[in-house]
Amino acid sequence: MSGTTLDPVPDAASAPLPVRERRPDVAGFSFTALSGFAALLIVLMVAVILGEVVWNGWSTVTWEFLAGVPREGMTKGGIFPAIYGTLLLVVLMVIALIPFGVGAAVWLHLYAAQDSWFTKTVRFAVHNLAGVPSIVYGLFGLGFFIQFLGHNVDRVLGLDVVWGQPALMWAALTLALLNLPVVIVTTEEALRTVPRDQREASLALGATRWQTVRHVLVPQALPGILTGAILAVARGAGEVAPILFTGAAYFLPFLPKLPTDQFMELGYHVFVLATQSPDIDATRPLLYGTVLVLLALTFLLNLTAILLRARLRARLLGRG
Amino acid sequence: MTPEMIVSTPEPKPLLTAKPYVPERAAPAVPPAPAEVRLAARDFHLYYGLHHALKGVSLEIPSGSVTAIIGPSGCGKSTLLRSFNRMNDLIPGVRTLGHLAVSGIDVAARSTDVVELRRRVGMVFQRPNPFPKSIFENVAFGLRMIGIQDREHLAARVESGLQRAALWDEVKDRLDRSALQLSGGQQQRLCIARCLAVEPEVILMDEPASALDPTATARIEELVLELKGRYTIVVVTHNMQQAARISDHTAFMLQGELIEHDDTRKVFTSPRHKLTEEYITGRFG
Numbered sequence: 001m002s003g004t005t006l007d008p009v010p011d012a013a014s015a016p017l018p019v020r021e022r023r024p025d026v027a028g029f030s031f032t033a034l035s036g037f038a039a040l041l042i043v044l045m046v047a048v049i050l051g052e053v054v055w056n057g058w059s060t061v062t063w064e065f066l067a068g069v070p071r072e073g074m075t076k077g078g079i080f081p082a083i084y085g086t087l088l089l090v091v092l093m094v095i096a097l098i099p100f101g102v103g104a105a106v107w108l109h110l111y112a113a114q115d116s117w118f119t120k121t122v123r124f125a126v127h128n129l130a131g132v133p134s135i136v137y138g139l140f141g142l143g144f145f146i147q148f149l150g151h152n153v154d155r156v157l158g159l160d161v162v163w164g165q166p167a168l169m170w171a172a173l174t175l176a177l178l179n180l181p182v183v184i185v186t187t188e189e190a191l192r193t194v195p196r197d198q199r200e201a202s203l204a205l206g207a208t209r210w211q212t213v214r215h216v217l218v219p220q221a222l223p224g225i226l227t228g229a230i231l232a233v234a235r236g237a238g239e240v241a242p243i244l245f246t247g248a249a250y251f252l253p254f255l256p257k258l259p260t261d262q263f264m265e266l267g268y269h270v271f272v273l274a275t276q277s278p279d280i281d282a283t284r285p286l287l288y289g290t291v292l293v294l295l296a297l298t299f300l301l302n303l304t305a306i307l308l309r310a311r312l313r314a315r316l317l318g319r320g
Numbered sequence: 321m322t323p324e325m326i327v328s329t330p331e332p333k334p335l336l337t338a339k340p341y342v343p344e345r346a347a348p349a350v351p352p353a354p355a356e357v358r359l360a361a362r363d364f365h366l367y368y369g370l371h372h373a374l375k376g377v378s379l380e381i382p383s384g385s386v387t388a389i390i391g392p393s394g395c396g397k398s399t400l401l402r403s404f405n406r407m408n409d410l411i412p413g414v415r416t417l418g419h420l421a422v423s424g425i426d427v428a429a430r431s432t433d434v435v436e437l438r439r440r441v442g443m444v445f446q447r448p449n450p451f452p453k454s455i456f457e458n459v460a461f462g463l464r465m466i467g468i469q470d471r472e473h474l475a476a477r478v479e480s481g482l483q484r485a486a487l488w489d490e491v492k493d494r495l496d497r498s499a500l501q502l503s504g505g506q507q508q509r510l511c512i513a514r515c516l517a518v519e520p521e522v523i524l525m526d527e528p529a530s531a532l533d534p535t536a537t538a539r540i541e542e543l544v545l546e547l548k549g550r551y552t553i554v555v556v557t558h559n560m561q562q563a564a565r566i567s568d569h570t571a572f573m574l575q576g577e578l579i580e581h582d583d584t585r586k587v588f589t590s591p592r593h594k595l596t597e598e599y600i601t602g603r604f605g
Contacts, residue, residue, distance in 0.1 A: 114412070197449040201511070204405060205462035206439030206518060215461070216451060316452040318500030 053292050060289030070251060074273060075282035079290050084255050085168075085248075085263035086237055086297065092172035092259070093179070093236050094229060100176070101183030102225055106213055108184070109191040130181035134241040141174030141246040142166075162260055169259035171247030178242050179232035186231065190224020191217055220316060226309040230302050237298045240267040250276070266294040358383040358522060358552040359404060364418040364428070366399055368411065373399050375576040376418070381569070383521075386544060386553045388567035388584065390560060392604065396576040397556045401524050403427070404554070405441040406434050423521055439466070442515035446527040448507035450499035450514075455491050458499045458510055462518035481517035485509045486543055505536025512543065516551075523547070525555040529562065541566050560600055564588050572596045 068078025104126075112119040150164035194217050202212040218225070240248070249262040250272055256263040270290050277283035359381040366374035374396050381387050389397040399408065404422055408414045420427040422441055439462070450458050459478040468474055478495070482488040487509045491502070499510055508528060515523060525544070529537040544553060544566045557563050563570050564584060571581040572593075580587060580596045591597045598604060 195449070197445055197447060198451065200407060200410070200443075200445065201449045201451065201514075202461070203410070204407065204438055204443040204445075205465065205514065206435055207462070207465040208435050211465050215465075220452060315498075318452060318498030 050295075053288060053295060056285070057288035057290075057292035060285045061292055065286075065289055066293070069253060073278050074251070074286070075277065075279050076286075079264075079266070079269060079286075079293065081252055081255055082264040082266045082269040082290070083293060083297065086266045086294075088168065088256065088263065089172055089175065089243070089265060090233055090237050090301065092168065093175045094233065096173055097176040097179055097183055097232055098225070098229060101180055101228065102187050102218070104180070105184045105187035105191060106218070109188050110209070110213065110217075126181050126184050130185070134178055134239050135244075137174055137178045138242040138245050141170055141177070141242060145170040145173055146246065165260075166245065166247040166249075166262055167260045168247050168256050168263045171243040171263070171265075174242045174246045175236045175239065178239065179236055182231050182235070183225070183228040186228030187221065187225050190221035190227070193224065194220045223309045223313050223316070226305055226312070230305040230309075233301045233305065234298055237301065238267050238294065240265075240271055243268060266290060266297065270294065356383040357381065358423055359554065360419070360421045361400070361403075362419040364400075364403070364420050365416060366396075366403060366408065367415045367417075369413040373576050374403070377573075377576075377578045379571060379578055379581045381552060381554065383552050384549045385568045386548050386555065386566055387569040387571060388563035389554065389556045389571045389573060390558075390563050390599070391573035392599070393558075395573040397571075397573050398526055400573070401526055401554060401556050402443075404522065404524055405438050405443055406432070407443065409434065439518055440520055441522045441524060442518065442520035444508070444511050444515055444523065444525040444528045447531050448504055448511055450502070450507050450510050452498065452500055454496045455499050455502070455510065456495040459514050459517050461514060466518070477517050481513040482510075484516050484547065485513035486539070486546070487513055503536070505532050505539060508532060508536070508540060509543065512540075516547075520551065522552045522554070525553065527556055527558060530558060537562075560588075572599060574599070 065078045066083065067080050069081055070079065071077030104122075108119065108122065112122070146164060146166060150167075150170065153159075153163040154161060198216055198220065199212055202216040203209070207215065243265060247262055248265045248268040252262060252264050270287065273283050273287040273290060357380045360379070362378050364374060364377045365372070377396075377400060389401065391397045402408050403416065403420055404427060406427060408416075416428050418428070422437065425437055425440075426432060427437060451461060453461070456475075456478055459481045460474045463474055463477055468477070479488060479492075482491060487506060490506060491497075491510075499507065502510060508531075512523075512528075529540045532540065541562060544555065547553060548568075555563070555567065567584045569581065570584040570587040572579045572587065572591075572595075574595055580591060580593050582592070587596060588600060591600065
C-alpha cells in the first residue's frame with residue numbers, strides 16, 4: 001500500500017475487499033432459534049386448547065346433548081337451541097353482510113373517484129371500524145337498531161313492543177356491521193387481483209360497466225370474497241359481546257321462529273355456563289361439551305367455505 | 321345546372337361520407353360500399369394529464385381495408401387505436417380535442433353511447449385475454465350482454481364466430497372446456513372469434529401477434545387477410561414485415577404525430593418523409 005496517500009480514492013476502490021472472517025454466526029443462529037420457538041409455541045397452544053377441550057368434552061357430546069334442551073337450571077340436558085340459534089344467526093349475518101360488503105368494495109374499486117374527499121373518508125371509516133372493540137358494536141346495536149330503529153318502527157306501525165326489543169335480526173345486523181370492514185377489505189383486494197385486461201376485454205365487447213362487474217369481475221373475485229366470508233363466519237360464530245344486548249337470551253325453552261324472536265347462542269351459552277351456574281361442578285362437563293361443539297361448528301362452516309373456494313379457484317384456472 | 325350553383329360558396333365539407341349514426345342493436349354488419357370512409361380523425365389531440373400524447377392527428381380509413389399503424393414505442397399508436405373505441409376512458413385524466421368519427425358516430429362527444437360504439441368497434445388485445453370460462457361462453461359473452469338467451473341462436477352465432485376466426489375445427493368437440501386450456505395462438509383466435517360474434521364493423525388490433533410464436537403469428541396474419549373486406553381492420557404493430565404483409569395502408573407515427581399515411585407499398589418503397597424512411601430502414605426505433 002505504498003505511494004497511495006496522494007490519491008487515496010481510486011486506490012481504496014480498487015483495493016481487494018477483505019476476506020470475510022469465519023466465526024460463529026451468533027445473531028443468525030439465535031434468530032432462527034427464537035422464531036422457531038415462536039412457531040412451536042403457537043402449535044403448542046392450539047394443541048393444548050384442543051386437547052383440553054376434546055379430552056374433557058368428548059364424553060359429554062352425545063346425541064341427547066346435541067338434540068336436547070337445557071334442563072334443571074342448566075346442570076343437565078342439551079344445547080340444541082343454542083346450536084340452532086348460532087347457525088341461524090350466522091346465516092342471517094352472511095345474508096346481510098355479503099351484499100353490503102361486496103357492494104361497498106365494488107363501489108370503492110370501480111365507481112368511486114379515487115382522489116375525492118368522500119372516497120377517502122369512506123376508506124378512513126372502513127379502516128377505523130375494523131379497530132373498534134366488539135362491545136362498542138354491541139352498544140351501538142342496542143342504541144341504533146333497537147332503541148332508535150325498532151322503537152320507531154313500532155311507533156309508526158302502532159304496535160306494542162315488537163321490533164323495539166332485542167331480537168335475532170338485530171343481533172345478526174350488529175354482527176354483520178362488525179364484520180363489514182373485513183369483507184370490504186378482502187373483496188377490494190380480490191377485485192384488485194383481477195387482471196386489468198379482463199375488464200378491458202369485457203368493456204370492448206360492448207358490456208356495460210354493471211355487466212362487467214356482474215359477469216367478469218365479481219365471478220373472478222369470488223374466491224377472495226369467500227375468504228372474507230370465512231373470516232366473518234369464524235368471528236361471527238364466536239363473538240359474544242355484540243349480541244349480548246341485541247338478542248341473545250340466557251335461556252329459552254323454544255326455538256326462534258321470527259326474526260323478532262330472541263335466541264340462544266353457543267358463545268353466550270358458554271359464558272352463561274361458566275359464570276351464572278348455581279352448581280359449577282355439575283355444569284363443568286356441559287361447559288366443555290358446549291365449547292367442543294362451538295369449535296366443531298366453526299370448523300365445519302369454515303371447511304365448507306374453504307372447499308367451495310378451492311373448487312372455484314380450480315375452475316378459474318381452467319381445471320375441473 | 322346553372323352557373324350560379326357551380327360558383328356558389330361550397331357547403332362546409334361533412335366530416336364523413338358515411339350515413340348518419342342510427343342506433344340499432346344487434347344489426348348485422350352490412351358490407352359497405354367500397355371506399356366509404358369508416359374511421360376518420362381530424363386534428364385529433366389527446367392529453368394524459370399534462371402529457372400531450374396525440375398532437376393533431378388527421379387520417380381517413382376506408383371501409384373494408386387493413387391499415388397498419390407503425391412507429392417506435394411511446395409514439396402514440398396504441399393511444400390512437402384505443403381512441404376509436406374510447407378505451408382510454410378507463411384512464412383517469414384523459415382529455416381529447418378535435419374530431420374523431422366511426423361510421424358517422426362522433427366518437428369523442430360526451431353524449432356518445434360508448435357501449436353501442438364498442439359493439440360496433442371490436443378490439444383484440446396484445447396479450448390473449450380469454451375469460452376463465454368455457455370456450456363457448458367466451459364467444460357467447462358479447463351476445464349474452466346484448467340479451468340473447470336462446471340457446472340455439474347462441475350456438476349458431478358461436479359457431480359462425482369460431483368458423484370465421486378459423487378455430488372451429490380445432491375446438492368444436494370441446495366447446496365446454498375452459499378457454500385457458502387452449503394454446504396462446506388458439507386463445508388469441510378465440511379472442512378474435514369473441515369479437516366477431518357481435519358483428520362489429522371495425523376491428524382494432526393492438527399488436528395482436530406480439531405475444532405469439534412464429535407459427536401462431538402466421539395464422540393470425542392469414543386470418544386478418546381473410547377478414548379483410550368484410551371488416552375494417554386497424555392493426556398496431558411493431559413488426560414492419562408484418563405491416564408490409566397484411567396491410568393496404570400504413571400510417572407512421574412519431575412522438576404523437578402522424579408523419580405519413582399512404583398505401584403500404586408506397587410507404588415501404590418510396591416514403592415521402594425522411595423520418596419514415598429512417599424508421600423503416602431501421603435507423604431508429
